[in-house]
Amino acid sequence: MSKSSSTISHGTKEAEPKLGGRGPSVPPIVGWGGDDWDNRPQGRRGPRERLHRYRLGIGLALVSIFIIFIALTSAYIVRMGTGHVDTITGDYIVDWKPLTLPGILWVNTILLIVSSVSMEFARRQVFREPLVTEEWLGMGTPTRTASLPWLGTTLVLGSAFLIGQVFAWRELYSRGVFLATNPSSSFFFMLTGAHAIHLTGGMVALMWAATVGIMARPLETRQIATDVSAWYWHAMGALWVYIFILLRFVR
Amino acid sequence: MSQPKSSPAQVAHPSSPGILRQILSFSTDHKTIGLQYFFLSLIAVLLGMALSLIMRLHIIWPQLRIPLLGEIKPETYLAFMTMHGTLMVFFVLSTAPQSGFGNLLLPSQIGAKQMAFPVLNMLSLWTTVVSFVVMLAALFVTGGAPISGWTQYPPLSAIEAAAPGNGLGMDLWIVSIAVFCFASLMGAINFLATTLRLRAKGMSLMRMPLTVWSWFVTSMLILLSFSVLLAAVLLLFSDRHWGTSFYLPAGLVVNGIAIATKNAGGSPLLWQHLFWFFGHPEVYIAILPGMGVTSHLISTFSRKRVFAYRAMVYSMLSIGVLGFLVWGHHMFVAGMNPNYVMAFSTLTLVIAVPSGVKTINWLGTLWGGRIRFTTPLLFSVGFISLFITGGLTGPILAQPEVDRYLHDTYFVVAHFHMIMGMAGVFALFAATYFWFPKMFADRLMNESFGRIHFWMTFIGAYATFLPMHFLGMAGHPRRYSQIQGSAEYIQKLLPLQTFITVWAIVLITAQLVFLFNFFRSMRLGKFSGANPWDSTTLEWAVPKPGQKIVVNHGPYEFGDFQSSGSQRDFVMQSDSPFLTSNPSDTRP
Numbered sequence: 001m002s003k004s005s006s007t008i009s010h011g012t013k014e015a016e017p018k019l020g021g022r023g024p025s026v027p028p029i030v031g032w033g034g035d036d037w038d039n040r041p042q043g044r045r046g047p048r049e050r051l052h053r054y055r056l057g058i059g060l061a062l063v064s065i066f067i068i069f070i071a072l073t074s075a076y077i078v079r080m081g082t083g084h085v086d087t088i089t090g091d092y093i094v095d096w097k098p099l100t101l102p103g104i105l106w107v108n109t110i111l112l113i114v115s116s117v118s119m120e121f122a123r124r125q126v127f128r129e130p131l132v133t134e135e136w137l138g139m140g141t142p143t144r145t146a147s148l149p150w151l152g153t154t155l156v157l158g159s160a161f162l163i164g165q166v167f168a169w170r171e172l173y174s175r176g177v178f179l180a181t182n183p184s185s186s187f188f189f190m191l192t193g194a195h196a197i198h199l200t201g202g203m204v205a206l207m208w209a210a211t212v213g214i215m216a217r218p219l220e221t222r223q224i225a226t227d228v229s230a231w232y233w234h235a236m237g238a239l240w241v242y243i244f245i246l247l248r249f250v251r
Numbered sequence: 252m253s254q255p256k257s258s259p260a261q262v263a264h265p266s267s268p269g270i271l272r273q274i275l276s277f278s279t280d281h282k283t284i285g286l287q288y289f290f291l292s293l294i295a296v297l298l299g300m301a302l303s304l305i306m307r308l309h310i311i312w313p314q315l316r317i318p319l320l321g322e323i324k325p326e327t328y329l330a331f332m333t334m335h336g337t338l339m340v341f342f343v344l345s346t347a348p349q350s351g352f353g354n355l356l357l358p359s360q361i362g363a364k365q366m367a368f369p370v371l372n373m374l375s376l377w378t379t380v381v382s383f384v385v386m387l388a389a390l391f392v393t394g395g396a397p398i399s400g401w402t403q404y405p406p407l408s409a410i411e412a413a414a415p416g417n418g419l420g421m422d423l424w425i426v427s428i429a430v431f432c433f434a435s436l437m438g439a440i441n442f443l444a445t446t447l448r449l450r451a452k453g454m455s456l457m458r459m460p461l462t463v464w465s466w467f468v469t470s471m472l473i474l475l476s477f478s479v480l481l482a483a484v485l486l487l488f489s490d491r492h493w494g495t496s497f498y499l500p501a502g503l504v505v506n507g508i509a510i511a512t513k514n515a516g517g518s519p520l521l522w523q524h525l526f527w528f529f530g531h532p533e534v535y536i537a538i539l540p541g542m543g544v545t546s547h548l549i550s551t552f553s554r555k556r557v558f559a560y561r562a563m564v565y566s567m568l569s570i571g572v573l574g575f576l577v578w579g580h581h582m583f584v585a586g587m588n589p590n591y592v593m594a595f596s597t598l599t600l601v602i603a604v605p606s607g608v609k610t611i612n613w614l615g616t617l618w619g620g621r622i623r624f625t626t627p628l629l630f631s632v633g634f635i636s637l638f639i640t641g642g643l644t645g646p647i648l649a650q651p652e653v654d655r656y657l658h659d660t661y662f663v664v665a666h667f668h669m670i671m672g673m674a675g676v677f678a679l680f681a682a683t684y685f686w687f688p689k690m691f692a693d694r695l696m697n698e699s700f701g702r703i704h705f706w707m708t709f710i711g712a713y714a715t716f717l718p719m720h721f722l723g724m725a726g727h728p729r730r731y732s733q734i735q736g737s738a739e740y741i742q743k744l745l746p747l748q749t750f751i752t753v754w755a756i757v758l759i760t761a762q763l764v765f766l767f768n769f770f771r772s773m774r775l776g777k778f779s780g781a782n783p784w785d786s787t788t789l790e791w792a793v794p795k796p797g798q799k800i801v802v803n804h805g806p807y808e809f810g811d812f813q814s815s816g817s818q819r820d821f822v823m824q825s826d827s828p829f830l831t832s833n834p835s836d837t838r839p
Contacts, residue, residue: 053367053448060440060474067478071528075486075497075521084516087502095516180494183516190489 051224058228062235065198069239072194073246076187080251098251099184102171108164109244115157116237119206122150123230126223135219144213147226151210154233158203165196184251191243195236202236205229270691270773277377279369284376285355286690288346291383295342296676298387302335304759306732307752313733328732329398330416334390336401337424341431342383344675345533348540349473350379350438352682353466355689357442359790360460362451362800362825367444371437378434385427389420397421400730402526405498405519406505409490413505422491425484432481439473442466451789451825453802457564458824460788460806461557464564465543468571469536475575476532483525490517498522523585527578534671535574538638539567541678542609545631548681549613550807551786552628553620554820557807558612566605566612573602583654592651599649606642610635621820625784626701630681633709634674640713641670644720659730662723665716673712680708680765687772688783689790694776695783700768704761711758718747785821792825803828 083094125131125147134142169192172178172185179189209225217225274287308315309323316322323331358366366372389396394415399408403424411417446467450459459467486497496517503510550557557563579587579595587595613635622628644666648654657663687696725741727734735745782791788806808822 049448053444056448057368057371057440057444060443061436064436064440064474064478067475068482071479071482071525072486075482075525078521079497079516079518082516082518084501093501093516179489180496183496186489186495186497190486190495194485 050220051227054224054228055231058231062232065235066239068194069191069243072187072191073243076191076246077250079183079187095182096184097182099177099182099188099247101188101248102168104164104168104171105244105248108161108168109240111157111161111164112237112240115154115161116234118150118153118157119230119233122147122154122209123226125150126219126226132219141216141219143219143222144216147222148210148213151206151213151226155203155206155210158199158206158233162196162199162203165192168192188247191247195240195243198239199236202229202233205232277373279365279373281354281358281366281369281372282689284372285351285353287376288351288354288379289690291380292343292347292351295338295346295383299335299338299343300759300762302331302338304755306331306335307755309732311749311752313735323732325732326398326415327395329400329414329730330390330396330420332730333398333400333403333416333424334386334396337386337428339672340401340533340537341428342379342386344537344671345435345473346379347679348544348675348682349442349466349469349536350376350435352462352540352544352679352686353442353469356686356790357445357463357466358449359689360463360788361446361449361454362789362802363445363449365449366441367448368441372441375434375437375441378430378437382427382430382434385423385430389416389423389427392419392423394418394420397424402530403487403522404526405487405490405522406500406503406510409487409498410503410505410510411491412508412510422488425488425491429481429484429488432477432484435473435477436481439470439477442470443474446470451800451802454824457561458802458805460543461546461560461563461567462540462543464567465539465541465546468567469539472532472536472539472571472574476529476536479525480529483522483529486525487522520582520585523582524578527581528575530581531578532571532574534667535570537671537675538678539570541634541675542567544678544682544685545613545634546609546616547788548627548631548685549616550809551784552623552625552631553617554623554785554809555616555620555807556805556809558615558618559608560805560807562608563612566608569605570602573598573605577602580649580654583651584658596649596651600646603642603646606638610639610642625684626696626698626705627681627685627784629702629705629709630677630684633705633712634677634681636709637669637674637677637712640717641666641668641674645670656726657723659728660723661719661727661729664729665719665723668716668719669712673716677708677712680704683769685784686790687776688779691773691776693779693781694772695779696772696776697768700764704764704768707761707764708758711754711761714754715751715758718751722747782823785819787821787823789824792823794825800825 080096081094083092083096085092126143128143128146131142131146134140169189172188177185179186205225206229209222209229212222212225270286273283274290276283278284278287305317305320305323306328308317309328314322320327354366354372358364394417397403397408397416397420398414399417399421403421407413408417408421411421446459446463486495489495490498498519498521499510499517500519501516546557546563577595577599579591580599583592583595617632644662648657648663648666683690684696684701688694722741722744723729725744726738727741727744734741736742781793784791787804787808789800789802792800794800802824804822804824804826806824809820
């Protein structure tokens with residue numbers, strides 16, 4: 001760190017305080033020579049500054065997404081237990097009919113959990129120390145070749161999940177269960193539909209990460225794209241497990 | 252105070268390209284985006300104000316034909332009321348203090364060059380613009396705008412046959428609000444990430460200006476509450492178009508016609524719970540940035556530290572937390588378990604504690620200060636006054652038994668216009684006068700016009716909204732376009748409505764003074780110099796080229812520093828660490 005006192009001019013005549021002479025020197029910050037990351041411009045303070053910023057961003061976005069589903073599922077639980085008083089007979093009627101879930105949902109759940117595992121492999125490959133070191137030394141881009149197949153696997157599994165969801169909806173249609181059939185089916189389609197839309201967003205993020213990888217963008221960009229999509233993907237998986245448990249066991 | 256003589260060198264400013272070109276550009280620069288939000292809110296507030304003028308005129312002069320609109324029918328009145336509320340709450344009070352001034356100043360005040368995600372920031376701005384355009388379109392479609400108020404309670408809002416505005420107008424309202432939620436969430440993520448990750452070296456959390464703290468807490472509230480609104484409007488849309496009945500109860504009769512719903516057991520109360528779980532934090536989203544601005548300005552113009560800085564921070568945080576626990580007080584008459592009523596009532600009363608802490612600390616900051624009565628300070632003191640007046644009716648309305656009588660009367664209208672509307676707008680005016688040099692190339696607004704504007708607005712605000720308390724206590728219901736000749740018990744009080752309308756016109760006229768001053772000062776305002784208000788925070792610091800910002804001081808270090816060789820009575824946050832506050836300036 002240089003010895004400049006860190007004063008900043010603010011346009012008035014008395015910008016620099018008069019301290020007499022040169023004033024006491026600023027004690028140097030104890031550090032590691034050129035490794036004083038704090039002294040560098042923003043965005044260049046350490047190898048993971050940008051990564052951490054994007055991780056925080058996706059984490060905050062996930063908070064708001066989870067709140068949407070907390071609102072919907074709390075409405076689900078309240079609606080299940082409430083009924084209405086028939087104005088003519090005076091009877092209290094609970095009109096909730098439990099929904100028998102299509103069996104394919106079990107398969108879909110397993111597919112999504114497996115896709116989360118493959119996504120985690122993809123994420124770890126872009127951070128693997130030996131591979132990253134090779135890239136630093138200019139020996140090709142081994143993290144790409146290591147992570148792209150796993151990204152592809154995740155994309156395939158994710159598509160399979162979405163197709164499986166469509167099959168589940170079609171099975172309910174064939175049974176004569178539609179969005180408006182019963183409050184339970186309304187909530188089923190609303191929850192699974194909203195989740196599918198969010199997962200489609202995750203697919204777009206995966207495709208972005210894959211594109212960034214195929215185009216061999218700088219390592220940091222590839223790491224951020226893969227890492228952020230991975231966290232989003234894991235969260236969507238966890239969200240699905242929550243929704244599925246709720247729909248299957250609380251009905 | 253200021254050295255305003257303009258020198259040609261000062262005219263050159265990075266934001267020199269014409270203002271119009273700047274606000275129509277797809278820029279990722281935080282200051283430009285802040286200005287764009289500001290002008291969006293300015294358009295919204297002028298529209299909302301025009302709607303309120305039409306409503307006020309109609310109340311005292313029912314036969315009046317408005318040019319282009321003709322005679323105002325009851326449903327037109329309700330449509331205007333809905334749009335007035337929506338525009339003011341979403342596009343003015345949630346947009347200007349947070350997205351407008353927040354974008355303009357947050358990075359500068361924490362010593363960052365940009366927001367954490369500049370492109371996301373641009374996206375959230377233009378998404379808000381789309382939402383605004385969709386909302387305005389609701390006024391022009393067949394049937395007009397929805398009539399069920401900004402709270403859009405079902406079943407009225409869910410059934411198309413219930414009212415003329417409940418067709419396409421209502422759908423546009425829903426779409427617009429959903430888009431607005433999305434835009435606000437993107438903005439909040441950006442604010443939180445920026446505050447947490449991009450602070451300059453030395454800018455610890457407890458060295459952040461209180462404005463930054465208020466934007467930070469507000470962003471958390473937005474993150475946690477707007478998602479719930481998004482879920483709520485999704486279900487409302489589904490009820491309207493996809494045949495579900497989340498909100499639709501059994502045996503509905505609308506305008507004498509029985510409405511057959513597929514499933515009978517939906518609950519309008521579900522909407523109220525979801526809506527107010529968003530709606531109550533929303534009023535703090537509107538007012539917290541105003542509190543931050545007020546704390547900041549009062550300290551600057553009293554030339555004193557903020558009285559009990561930490562208490563200010565903690566009270567803001569506790570207002571944020573409590574704000575999520577009180578939504579039920581909007582539903583006392585809607586039917587609720589009496590135990591819940593008790594809990595909601597008690598928790599609501601508890602909010603008076605952090606609010607009281609803030610009020611007393613503002614007064615404590617002013618106390619014994621070397622006060623400079625500039626226009627921004629006048630508006631900040633006005634904020635305190637309106638905050639107290641409007642705030643004191645809060646605990647009154649929080650009493651379930653009293654609320655059963657006062658619910659849906661003009662008393663409530665007076666309450667939220669005082670504390671949310673007027674206090675919020677006063678903070679906006681204070682911020683505009685104060686940070687005008689940051690908005691328009693180092694120019695200042697005219698002080699004389701500012702004072703005229705303040706006094707007309709201050710007197711106008713009280714004269715308009717104070718009498719509404721009396722109307723409400725007498726039992727005058729809100730949301731009625733006409734009550735003459737129908738309710739015997741308030742006929743004698745109706746001349747008050749004329750009084751209110753006259754003062755509302757004065758209040759609106761006062762804003763013309765502001766607009767004249769604003770647009771005139773953009774071109775002709777005095778040059779301010781780099782730090783016209785002798786402020787301490789980083790947005791007024793001009794770093795030398797290549798110099799990095801390092802923060803060495805707290806945000807509000809005022810006092811006598813002449814002993815340390817400085818002629819100034821303040822230490823900027825980025826000043827040398829050897830400038831310390833005078834020992835005689837005792838910490839409260």
